[in-house]
Amino acid sequence: MAEEAVLGYLETNDEIIDSGEFAAQRGIDHNEIVNVIKSLHGFRYVDAQDIKRETWVLTDEGNSYTTLGSPEVQLMLAIPPEGISRDELQKKLGPSVFKIACAQAAKNKWVEMGKQLISKKVQHVEDRVKDLLLQIQQGQGIGSDDIKALKARKLIVPQTWKGYSVKKGPNYAPKRKKVLTDLTRENLQSGEYKDSEFKEYNFSAKGQPLEGGSLHPLLKVRSQMKQIFLCMGFEEMPTNNYVESSFWNFDALFQPQQHPARDSHDTFFLETPSTTKELPEDYVQRVKQIHESGGYESRGYGYDWKREEANKNLLRTHTTAVSSRMLYQLAQKPFSPKKYFSIDRVFRNEAVDRTHLAEFHQIEGLVCDRNLSLKDLMKVLRDFFKHLGMTKLKFKPAFNPYTEPSMEIFGYHEGFKKYVEVGNSGMFRPEMLRPMGLPEDVQVIAWGLSLERPTMIMYGIDNIRDLFGHKVDLALIKKNPICRLGIE
Ligand code: PHE
DSSP states (O other): OHHHHHHHHHHHOSEESOHHHHHHHHTOOHHHHHHHHHHHHHTTSEEEEEEEEEEEEEOHHHHHHHHHOOHHHHHHHHSOTTOEEHHHHHHHHOHHHHHHHHHHHHHTTOEEEOSSEEEESOSOOOOHHHHHHHHHHTTOOOOHHHHHHHHHTTSEEEEEEEEEEEEEOTTOOSSOOOEESOOOHHHHHHSGGGGOEEOOOOTTOOOOOOOSOOOOHHHHHHHHHHHHHHHTTOEEOOOOOSEEEHHHHTGGGTOOTTOGGGSTTTSOBOSTTOBOSOOOHHHHHHHHHHHHTOBTTBOOOOSOOOHHHHHBEEEOSOTHHHHHHHHHHHHTSSOOOEEEEEEEEEEOOOOOOSSOOSEEEEEEEEEEEETOOHHHHHHHHHHHHHHTTOOOEEEEEEEETTEEEEEEEEEEETTTTEEEEEEEEEEEOHHHHHHHTOOTTEEEEEEEEESHHHHHHHHTOOOGGGTSSTTOOHHHHHHOOOOOOOOO
16 A cells, blocks of 8 residues: 555655655555655665654653643542542552652642642643643644753653655656566466566675585685695695604604604604504615715714604604605606695694694695706795785795705785785705705705685684684684685
């Protein structure tokens, strides 16, 4: 009915000036008219302009007086011609109404407040307060003095009234056409589709939330990282072994056996099986030798290298353990250049805090080829980080037991407006590569970074425990957006 009223009126009139008056004149609830206007506006049947007005509405107390009458009139009606005692009157009216009523009636000079009795001074009174309240309830205006008085008695409060002025819209029609959402077998067969209008696609609609599995942000960033490596022609290394021997994790990397990282305070060692079964014996001998007395123009460390230390099983502390296995395998065949990457989990015996967990993920890339130099490393790092959207890089000399030279990588973060550390890199030492059997002119450039750090930056997470582990909010995993790195 409300819709017919609006569309019908506009057929012969230019404008509904005020939806409030329009509704009142037709005895239609204003809310109903407003809903119809909004819906018609959505389909452009009408154009609507907002109107706002300050109005007054009755408080609960005000509302109650529209039926019971004002307290002062209730009081007048309760006083018999001969007058009544205070106590009795209070009993009739109730204490709260009695109090208000006495004050108002006395102010109006309607009653005589005697010592014994309260009696009427006038016989007939009009309930102006009730009348005013009724007028307001019906949306009629009243004088400003009356408003002030009712407001002071907390019988009315201001409220912003919202309505519309309405004109024909570009799709105006006196009757709303049925819009179909689907072309179906039925409406094709009946021919209904010919005269029907179809609902336009709403490309900004959110869509149904999907029930089912969702990818964790780390997995999203991981697959993007993987994509970058694949674009750059890198092959993925097999990282499916969390358990590694100290040999591949440390010794093969020319990390001395007294190195603090090899302490149980930093590394998780396995109780069962506590040692590895197999290592390539001739290579083990060459590693022992390079540690003890050097070779290939190196002096070595000059200590007594112990096989038992190398045999100890541990949870790998970096994915460079996998790189060392892969490079060793590569050295067993006639040399061909390789570009390798891996993204997988590593473990360190760390105190857990906002930014550290005892397990995290490393991203590692390496290029193995003849005659590589630091320049090539910087070039490949610039390439890689450009794919991540970082074009401004700075390098800082650093130290790793297995690389020389080594560089920390800093990238300019456009959001943070400063350089942040984004990774570690270097050229693997001859002491690592030569015992493997790689030709003398072959170098390996490599770099590593954590997967968590870019993920936290990208998803605005500042506590690692909100990203990984048992405290992670499942809603975060269900709702987080797709990851799009600055891929070129
Ligand atoms: N393995 C190093 C780390 O755990 C990263 C790295 C990889 C450094 C390759 C240099 C070369 O931090």
